[in-house]
Amino acid sequence: MSASKKPRGKKSAPDKASSPAVAGASQPAGQGAWTGSSRAMFELMIKEVPESLQDVFRVKLMDVLGQKAKGGPYQESHVIEIVNEIVPEPFKSNIIKGFATMGGVDISVVEEIVASIPGGQESVPAVLHALRGRFGCVPEEALQVVSQKKNVFMSTLYRLVTSFQAFPTATPKKYAVSVCDGTGCHLKGSGSMLHKLQEKAAAPDGNITLEKVRCLGCCDLSPAVMVNGELYSGDDAQARISELLGE
Numbered sequence: 743m744s745a746s747k748k749p750r751g752k753k754s755a756p757d758k759a760s761s762p763a764v765a766g767a768s769q770p771a772g773q774g775a776w777t778g779s780s781r782a783m784f785e786l787m788i789k790e791v792p793e794s795l796q797d798v799f800r801v802k803l804m805d806v807l808g809q810k811a812k813g814g815p816y817q818e819s820h821v822i823e824i825v826n827e828i829v830p831e832p833f834k835s836n837i838i839k840g841f842a843t844m845g846g847v848d849i850s851v852v853e854e855i856v857a858s859i860p861g862g863q864e865s866v867p868a869v870l871h872a873l874r875g876r877f878g879c880v881p882e883e884a885l886q887v888v889s890q891k892k893n894v895f896m897s898t899l900y901r902l903v904t905s906f907q908a909f910p911t912a913t914p915k916k917y918a919v920s921v922c923d924g925t926g927c928h929l930k931g932s933g934s935m936l937h938k939l940q941e942k943a944a945a946p947d948g949n950i951t952l953e954k955v956r957c958l959g960c961c962d963l964s965p966a967v968m969v970n971g972e973l974y975s976g977d978d979a980q981a982r983i984s985e986l987l988g989e
């Protein structure tokens with residue numbers, strides 16, 4: 743995702759609004775540090791904003807977060823307060839629901855691992871191996887951090903982890919299906935696809951490993967799904983899912 747355009751500050755206080763992704767990894771504990779799942783929750787909140795406005799909202803919401811933190815670490819409660827106080831419906835409900843289904847991955851551990859492996863996109867396979875070694879799989883929350891720190895599209899990362907057995911996100915079945923339920927895709931019917939796929943995946947003979955994701959990086963062609971590492975969008979996505987469902 744793109745870096746912000748905010749001018750650099752002169753003080754030692756963290757330039758939180760300009761680069762929250764970087765702030766989390768390089769700040770000492772305390773001021774400007776992210777605690778618990780606060781970082782993942784903040785990113786989940788930003789994902790609900792239309793992509794073209796995400797940079798602007800990131801800066802604004804980081805300012806609000808900084809005010810709430812009052813110079814201390816960013817906490818999960820601060821993010822929840824922002825959602826409740828600022829975010830309108832239906833986005834608020836979506837975000838709160840997303841918080842409730844978030845995994846228990848410690849983002850600070852993920853950031854440490856990512857920071858310990860220098861380099862850009864070429865370092866991603868090594869990072870994914872390290873994440874797998876630590877967590878036993880490569881959780882989605884971790885992918886979000888990798889995407890930002892290494893400047894790699896989420897769709898590229900999903901393709902990597904669903905294409906190689908070395909990077910399991912869960913026990914593999916015949917079809918690894920990722921359905922984007924970000925705002926753009928949700929408005930184009932991804933919710934209905936998800937619902938049907940969930941029923942199929944839950945069936946005793948279900949041969950689908952289903953994953954709901956926040957964005958596959960092609961919002962203008964929504965809805966977007968990925969099946970065994972192959973990205974489908976628009977009518978193709980609907981057709982591929984109908985095929986899997988036997989419709």
Ligand code: FES
Pocket residue numbers: 922923924925926927928956957958959960961964965966
């Ligand atoms: S919202 Fe971006 S691809 Fe679905």
